[in-house]
Amino acid sequence: MTTSADLRRRHASTWEAAVGHRFVDELGAGTVADPVLARYLAQDALFLDAFVALLGAAVAGADRPGPRMVVARQLGLVAGDEDDYFTRALARLGVVGPAEPLPPTAGFLALMDDARRSADYATAMTVLLVAEWVYLDWAQRLGNAPADWLHAEWIELHRGPAFAAWVAFLRGEVDRVGADEDAFARAVELELAFFDAAYG
């Protein structure tokens, strides 16, 4: 069994609780209440900067040119499309200015910042893998996206062949260079706590 598959198996109950969360069901059905989505996205927007910084650290720290280039291209996409979605979605939901980070957000920011400052490629890739793979998993289990772009785009940003290939790449890298299991476990728990926090 690969490292990534083994880690996911060892943390399956928390993983499945995140992937099967009420928030995901409601997002897929297009019924998530605006204040819940606003609360969630305002928190998630706080990550974007730390996430981009962590991708930068992975680009700087990659041990081979090929993977470095793959991460660099993804970084360009994240800084483009995802940033754009946040701007439009937060404007429509009437969220003004940055939110105060809730505890799971603060925990995730600390985890990403630790990984970035470690300058350790394996740790950076482990945290990125959890963040992306959990999202691919929940987005892929949903059926056709709802009509409203506010819900649909957030789903489609996290599935489809390009995003699936990105997650497969992250798995391959973690399988190749090794994982930081502590960081993996913390990240999965924080993903679950993050969905919970959207409901206040």
Added chain:
Amino acid sequence: MTTSADLRRRHASTWEAAVGHRFVDELGAGTVADPVLARYLAQDALFLDAFVALLGAAVAGADRPGPRMVVARQLGLVAGDEDDYFTRALARLGVVGPAEPLPPTAGFLALMDDARRSADYATAMTVLLVAEWVYLDWAQRLGNAPADWLHAEWIELHRGPAFAAWVAFLRGEVDRVGADEDAFARAVELELAFFDAAYG
């Protein structure tokens, strides 16, 4: 006078020798000999990985979200378009496999690697500024690009509004956070030596 303007003034003779180099004239006229261009591009391709890594370090180390996102977007472009040009150009020129780094290349790789490992945003931005600004300067002084894509694309990659805005951004960041003059001086000298080396 701004920091960037002052630095360029203090290193003007080396700077102008690079920008006014015979290689640039021949590239602009479409008369650069294939073996010269092959030698130059094979060396320049050796930078791409270190350059992308340095951009990653700047993304990781930026002190503000706005500039971080600007560098991240540029990183996506470099990893996309520029990588693609190298692949096609080296194939057409019959360059197989990576070259051995010539002394100026080795010097530049060491400078970029030092800047990356320093994890110092100001140093990273100083090296990036020289690398990009010298190129903007020589590309802008040329007239209409020659017909052959092999020459034209290399010129157009380094001028035009988007690239000029990127260099203006780098200048603004160096003016804001300060420069590493030592790194600036080394980089300008290496740019000049790099063009010289194309002629063997």
